[in-house]
Amino acid sequence: MAAAVKEPEINERFDLENIRKLREYNAARYEGMTPAEIVADTRAGAAELLEIMRKRKLAKIYKPESKGQH
16 A cells, blocks of 8 residues: 655745655655546646635636627
8 A cells, every 4th residue: 555645845936846846746646546547636636726716716717798788
């Protein structure tokens, strides 16, 4: 059984060192996963992030105006 992977600490500057830490963290998490499991995990994380963005009103959703209405 694989050991639990500790989530990296990310600083506010988000520099190259942080990216390296995240890549190592994800590589360790994905070890032993199938490609389909990795994609599912990535999509779940993206959905969570999009929800956070929506709550913060940072996500802009394009809603086309109906033609003929003023």
